[in-house]
Amino acid sequence: MTLALPSPDINAGARIPNGGPLMGLEQIANVFRRRHALILGIIAVVVGMTALIVFTQTPVxxxxxxxxxxxxxxxxxxxxxxxxxxxxxxxxxxxxxxxxxxxxxxxxxxxxxxxxxxxxxxxxxxxxxxxxxxxxxxxxxxxxxxxxxxxxxxxxxxxxxxxxxxxxxxxxxxxxxxxxxxxxxxxxxxxxxxxxxxxALAKRTKRAGEELRQAEQAVADYRNEHRMLAGSDGTSDAGGINALTAEAVSAASARAAAAAKAAGVSAAAAIRPGPESATSPLLSAQQQRYADLMQRKAELSGFYGSGHPALANVLAQIDEVKRIMEAEQARVRQRAAADAAVQASHESTLARSDAQGAAAREAVLQSNLAALTSKAYRNNEAGVKLAELERAAETQRGLYVGLSGRLKQLGAALVSGTGLVLQSTAPIPQNPISPTPRKTLMAALLGSTVLAFGCAFVLELTDRKLRSAEQIWRLFGLDSYAMVPMLRSGVEKETAARLIADRPSSLFVESARMLLAEVMRQRRGGGGQVVLVTSPLPGDGKTSIAYSLGAAAIAAGSRAAVVELDLWQRAAAANDEGGAADRDGTIDLIGYLQGESRVRGLLTQASVSTQNALTIFAPHGQTRDPSMVISSTQLASLFEDLRARMDLIVIDAPPVLAVRDASNMACFADVTLLVVRWGHTTVEEAADSLVALRSPVDGVVLNAVDYPRHARGRYGDLVQYFNRAGAYYERDDELIQKGFLGKLRDMIRRPRAA
Incomplete structure (x- = not known):
């Protein structure tokens, strides 16, 4: 038979047990509720040690x-x-x-x-x-x-x-x-x-100055010897030759231009305009008067006719004007001819003079050019030695200037110096810089808070313990039938029935009744209901849960029996070799399964005991081969007879991870319960137990739940309302395990009561 189980959440350890991710103020508050003792302890230790160091430290x-x-x-x-x-x-x-x-x-x-x-x-x-x-x-x-x-x-x-x-x-x-x-x-x-x-620098500078003077004197002597003025090198000579050549060419051009001008003046005199075009003011005035008279003549001819005296007068004036005009024109022409001859002679003389001057200048420039060219060739030969002397002088000059500048700089440093000056004095401090109690304690408080919450979150992230019904449903898809509270002294199988009878309004009895209701809701078919109760490992409280379930059924008026099939552990009662029942009223299961007791007598005795007490089938001795006993046909016959006579049969099976007997007993059960211990059983243990059973598990029972702590931790199930709904249950300090703060309050209240 293959068991299909939901895959456990491999990231369950990376979540708060209530299933929410590690974020938000609500989750931080829940972590504080669950780990407040650790958080406050770390903060108190760190702040206390810091305060001790601060207040014992010497101020600085x-x-x-x-x-x-x-x-x-x-x-x-x-x-x-x-x-x-x-x-x-x-x-x-x-x-x-x-x-x-x-x-x-x-x-x-x-x-x-x-x-x-x-x-x-x-x-x-x-x-x-x-x-x-x-x-x-x-x-x-x-x-x-x-x-x-x-x-x-x-x-x-x-x-x-x-x-x-x-x-x-x-x-x-x-x-x-x-x-x-x-x-x-x-x-x-x-x-x-x-x-x-x-x-040392002054001595070196003096020697460099003397060497510079000697180098410059050598340059001057060489120039004097070769009659080379300063700047008379190849470049300047070439520039002078080029300048003179340009001026000679310019003089030649000027001479040719002047000759051409002289020839042009003579030619221009022949084509100069004649005296016919000459004029004078008087001639212009008479010409204007002649034009006016001719216009007057035309007007009178058209108005009076040819014989009118006015017209004759105008004609006489016209003749007079013509005579004056002819005389003035002859005089003007004669004067104009004389002036043109004088001007032509003057211009021709000036042109010939310019041509002679240009020719003379050209001759001088050609002479100077020849002399300068000869001198340039001689300077070019002497320039090699002169350049060598000038380079030596320039080198000495650079050395001397550098040494002089350095000497001046050192002289300036000797005057003022380069050093430090006290800009502002240091006043006597009034307040210490260390320790600073307020800042230090605030930093310690902040740092310790971060450290404490960091440790708490690390513990939450690494916590793999089962703590809530929501966690079990999320990881395994199983319902939690009950969350049985932690008892101060624990629950033994002998005290379960007494607790249910004596404390009917307690939280423990209510959890047992809830478990019984959930089990009876799973009833299948007719006859008594067989419930298999097991756990991952010893110490999880499966036996106390089995007896509590049977006792709750008895308190509800049902007939119930508990069959202890954890044959690997020796029964607490002494081994009664021949009897069917020992002194505490349990029936010897081993004797029956080994054929040493009759079935009818055993069932008769069991049916009689169920009238007012829980019928218990327990081994009175230790068997050598528990597997052979469990697989015997007598065990199947026992459960068939018990179904006919009981309303509820509870099987106390061995732990799943210890032996495999529980998986072999699952065929007898109608309901299989897995008991896990709150805050003790890990996710891996529960997952391995479900796989090892090889049959479906109907529900999980969380045992030994610390209700006050669980309620403070807000693990996401109904128990978180315990502090507000606790008034509905009988207040029993022997049953509910108090937290640290509750115990501290009791210690404070006891002296007052005394």
Whole structure:
């Protein structure tokens, strides 16, 4: 027979047992309810230890002085612009010098720190620093370095000196004296070193100047010898030749232009306009008057006719004007001819003069060009040696200029120096920087809370224990018939019936009645109902559940019997070799199954005992082969007879994971129950038990449930309402296991009651 089971959720350990993912305020609150003792304990321990450390720690004060790098000033008083890389290098050098061991040792000696109780922790003693060995000074310097922090303020020339000490005045004194000690210890060495460098550099500069003078004199002598003026090299000679050639060509062009102009003037005189076109003001006035008279004549001729006196008068005027015009025109033409002859002669003379001047200039330029060309060839030959001398002089000049500039720079440094200045003094601190109780305790509270919840969530994530009906349904698809509460002293099979009879309104009895109702609801066919009760491992409480179920049936007026078939464990009662019943009223099951007791007599005795008590079939001894006993035909006959005489037969079967007898007994049962212990049985144990049974399981019973703790944990089933619905049950402190807070309240209340 193959058993089909729902696949267990392999991620069940990664969820809160109520099935929801680890997120949200509600889930966090549930985790706190379930793990509040752990969370509060971790917080209390961490905060308590932090408070102990804080309030027993010596306070530490911090004093901070600010230093500034001076801007270098030249000897002439002008600002000297430094390169950025050089400035950065100087600042880094100063920072390293301030943080060096040598400066710390100098601070110890100059300030006699070994004599100061605030530093040494010993009584005041004059001369202790002076008598200290070098090893003691070095240790004191290391101690001082551990107290001092040197830092640069980014993108500035400011450096901070921070001193931490339990003594505020001492911290301020060290921070303010750091720059003075640094300046005093470096000033003499720097001046001596710079003076030596300046002297050597001045000597070298003087020698370079003399060598430069000699090189320049050699260049001048060579030029004088070869009559080469400054700048008389091949390039300048070629430029002069080119210029003279261009001017000669220009003079030749000017000469040709002047000759052509002289010839053109003579030709122009022949084609100059004649005197007929000459005019004068008088001639122009008479021409205008003649035109007016002709117009007047035309008007009078058309109006009066040819014989009218007015017309005759106009004609006489016209004749007079013509005579005057002819005389004036002759005079003007004669004068114009004379002026044209004079102008042509003048222009021809000027053109011939320009041509002669251009020719003379061309001749001079050609002569100079020939001389300059000859000189250029001679300079070209001498220029090789001249270039060598000039290169030597230029090299000496560069060396001399560089040495002079360096000498000037060192001179400027000697005037002002490049060092540190105390920008702002360190005031005496009033409040310690450590410890800070409020901040530290708040940080400890926050950190411990995170740590505590982290531990709680880790426990929740790794928790594989079964705790709720919702979890069992989600993982295995099985109903939980009952959640039996945890009892203070546990439930034994002998006390189950008594508890049900004495505490009918208790939560334990109600869970037993609920289990009985669920079992009877599964009734199949006629006759008595056979229920198989088993568990994954010993100690899960299957026997107490079996007896509680039988006792609940008896209390409900039914006939019930419990058959203990866990034959691997020896019965508690003594072995009665020949009797059918022992002293506690149980019937010897082994004797019956081995044929030592008659069936009819056994059933008769059992039926009589069920009138007021639970009938129990238990082994009075230990059998060598329990498997043979279980597989015997007598066991099947027993259950057939019990079905006819009982309303409920409960089989107390062995644990599934211990032996396989429970799977062999499943054929006798109508209902199979798996008992798991709350918070003890794991998911893997329950899953392996379902597989090992090889037959369907009808329901699960959660045993030994801590109801108050379960209700606080909000595991997602009806038990979470226990605290609000507990008034419906009889308050029995012996039955309900109290939590830590409940026990603490009882301890507080007891002295008051006394």
């Amino acid at each position: 004060y911090e004093a901070k002085a600010t230093l500034r790098m001076d801007v270098p000033i030249a000897a002439d008083g002008s600002d000297r612009v430094q390169q950025s890389a050089e400035s950065e290098m100087q600042i880094e050098t100063e920072i390293r010098a301030l943080a060096s061991h040598d400066l710390a040792a100098a601070m110890v000696r100059d300030l006699e720190l070994l004599d100061n109780p605030a530093f040494s922790g010993r009584k005041m003693s004059k001369g202790r620093t002076a008598r200290a060995s070098q090893g003691r000074i070095d240790k004191a310097a290391e101690q001082l370095q551990s107290m001092v922090t040197i830092q640069r303020i980014a993108h500035t020339q400011l450096i901070t000196v921070t001193v931490r000490s339990p003594h505020p005045k001492f911290a301020a004194m060290i921070a303010n004296r750091y720059v003075h000690v640094r300046q005093m210890n470096s000033m003499v060495d720097r001046l001596q070193r710079q003076e030596g460098i300046v002297a």
